Amino acid sequence: MKEKLYRFMVGRNGPDQLTRALTGLSLAVLVFNLFLRSTALNVLWMAIMIWAYYRMFSRNLARRREENARYMQWEYKLVSGLRGWWDRLRQRRDYVFFRCPECRAMLRVPRGKGKIRVTCRKCGNAFERRT
Numbered sequence: 001m002k003e004k005l006y007r008f009m010v011g012r013n014g015p016d017q018l019t020r021a022l023t024g025l026s027l028a029v030l031v032f033n034l035f036l037r038s039t040a041l042n043v044l045w046m047a048i049m050i051w052a053y054y055r056m057f058s059r060n061l062a063r064r065r066e067e068n069a070r071y072m073q074w075e076y077k078l079v080s081g082l083r084g085w086w087d088r089l090r091q092r093r094d095y096v097f098f099r100c101p102e103c104r105a106m107l108r109v110p111r112g113k114g115k116i117r118v119t120c121r122k123c124g125n126a127f128e129r130r131t
């Protein structure tokens with residue numbers, strides 16, 4: 001049985017990060033729908049499951065790898081964005097955050113210092129700012 005499954009999966013994509021994320025999402029939709037009992041959510045759950053299985057058994061490895069890479073890039077952006085937001089939230093008592101008007105880099109200065117001269121670490125642009 002194990003041998004058969006192994007031979008079946010040779011040359012197929014298998015569970016990559018995107019497939020795992022889809023499976024997790026479908027599970028979340030399923031649990032959420034236990035309370036809502038909506039037909040639309042049921043269809044959505046099925047569609048996500050079909051998509052996940054399709055990707056797992058697909059033989060078009062190049063295409064699946066490309067999709068997975070795009071997903072991982074998106075996930076990285078999302079996670080680092082959320083982490084940055086969380087860090088700023090935790091430090092907002094002691095620091096002021098704002099973007100450099102020149103290069104849009106996120107800058108952090110101590111709070112309550114009055115009017116100070118800020119030099120951007122990324123582009124070297126200097127400007128005055130109230131904190």
Ligand SMILES: [Zn+2]
Binds near residue numbers: 102103104120121124
């Ligand atoms: Zn800058």
